[in-house]
Amino acid sequence: MNGLVIEKPLPTADGDSQAFWEGLRSGRLLLQHCADCGHVQYYQQRICRQCQSDNLQLKPASGKGTIHSYSVVYRAPGPAFKDDVPYAVLLVDLEEGPRMVSSLVGKDFDALDFDAPLTLKIIQINDEVSLPCFELAINELHSS
Amino acid sequence: MRNSRSLRGQVAIVGVGQSPSGRVPGRSPLDLTADATLKALADANMNKSAIDGVLTGNAFASSFHRFSIALSEYLNIQPSYSNTLQVSGATAGAAVNTAAAAIHAGLAETVLLACGDSLLTGMTPDMAIRAMTESRDQQYEMPFGIPVANTFAMTAHRHMKEYGTTAEQFAQVAVTFREHARRTPGAQKTEPISIEDVLHSKMVTTPYHKLDCSLISDGAVALILTSAEKAKEYTQHPVYILGGGEYYSHEHIFLMPTLTQTGAVESSKKAYQMAGITANDIDVAGIYDCFTGTVIMMLEDLGFCKKGEGGAFVESGEITYGGKIPTNTHGGMLSYAHPGIPAAWFHFAEVVRQLRGACGERQVAGAELGLVHTLGAGFSTQASTVLGTENTL
Secondary structure, eight states, rough: OOOOOOOOOOOOOTTTTTTHHHHHHOOEEEEEEEEETOOOSOOOOOOOOOOHHHHHEEEEEEEEEEEEEEEEEESSGGGGGGGSSSSSEEEEETTTSOOEEEEBBBBGGGGGOOOOOEEEEEEEEESOEEEEEEEEOOOHHHHH | OOOOSSTTEEEEEEEEEEEBBSSTTTTOOOHHHHOOOOOHHHHHTTGGGOOEEEHHHHHHHHTTTOOHHHHHHHTTTOOOOOOOOOOGGHHHHHHHHHHHHHHHSSSSSEEEEEEEEETSSSOOHHHHHHHHTTTSOOTTGGGTTTHHHHHHHHHHHHHHHHHHOHHHHEEEEHHHHHHHHTTTTTTTTOOOOOOHHHSSSSSEEETTEGGBBOOOEEEEEEEEEHHHHTTTOOSSSSEEEEEEEEEOSSGGGGGGTTTOOOTTTHHHHHHHHHTTTTTTOOEEEEOOOHHHHHHHHHHHTTTTEEEEEEEHHHHHHTSSSTSSSSBTOOOOHTTTTTTTHHHHHHHHHHHHHHHHHHOOOOOOOOOOOOEEEEETTTTEEEEEEEOGGGGGG
């Protein structure tokens, strides 16, 4: 080997996102709700993207969502992801409205479909970082 | 009434040059870019002292943060107007539009646009990782293993769901551009491929197989732009900039307003309006082809066919000779070369040569009006440019 340490890119919180990553560490996916216009946003920033108010409140997401689109990755985008392939990346529409990028827990790719229901599963990566991933909500699919 | 603040016919491309491209080991991005520049100067019968502006994009395989300044030093040019632009794949179109505006506004008289990189043979592991991880947000995208290729894959996948676009239709784009590359000297990939070959090539990220994905290459292109008044001093066949438009709709893929319709709708509308034309008037196109599905979506958004009909449009032969809009006649990034940010400069070089009537056996007969559309970063960045011959002024 060339001695290069190949680690996955992990998030480093900034002033906009500190509470978000702290929330995930304590098991909650926090969304920003604008108290002025009602807009809900996933990507954390100081101001509301709809009305630019700074009157934002953090509330935990229900953890329910659906698949807007997805791709199963067979060729790793760099050495850090070689052990993970194949894996599925998801565009998730959260019940509260916002869309987010995530990845599927597990490898049940045949069960993936557009609009399929998902359930949040927060995965602890290390002491600092937990990532909001999703599982297929198979039972719910069958009962509905 | 024509908008008085229009670029139409004010500026022309008078020189085009390319370095060797494909696999070009042992040559730095600056060397390749200087090589292309010297060829563009020779093409324009121009001395480098005429250049007072330099615009470039950055090179991944180079450590310079100000590539335009480093290039100027390499060529021993001291410009009075310079910048290194970064709007990913749309940098080429943005650079042409911006240079034309600068010339029209008097900031410069003659601008060198040049871009080169050695993605295939010049990248150290450090550089490759930097290129990979810097492409998307470190907090909200990259931790999930989603660099830029997967953003394009998810838009294409959604297009299949909404419009019934098929893997065979995607594959047809790769097959068509490979046929085009076979007629182009210097193309990186020239062996014929079939739809079956594309579908049986390794899956990279669904729905894209290896042959749905563009190449990795070394190479550089240079263009020289000057005012319409000066253009005839350098060439008998200036290619005029008739219209430019850009659009920047989002940074994160999850904030793209609609996955299957892009800012190319807005960027091309602005470019067509400035040029006083519609998509139907265009004879030849260069369309950024990082993936096969990208081209299908762009044919719709640029107005060559209706939304959702891009797959059938490609399947019925409309993007090759004899079709409605011969596209990427050099072979594009799928078969000619994809050295990263410089890739779309090749589309400009090809459309300029088509409008000069200099393409030999791959000439589109009677081409007078051309469109180059460049884009990047998961459809975040979009730049359209309409080019035309003297007859179109």
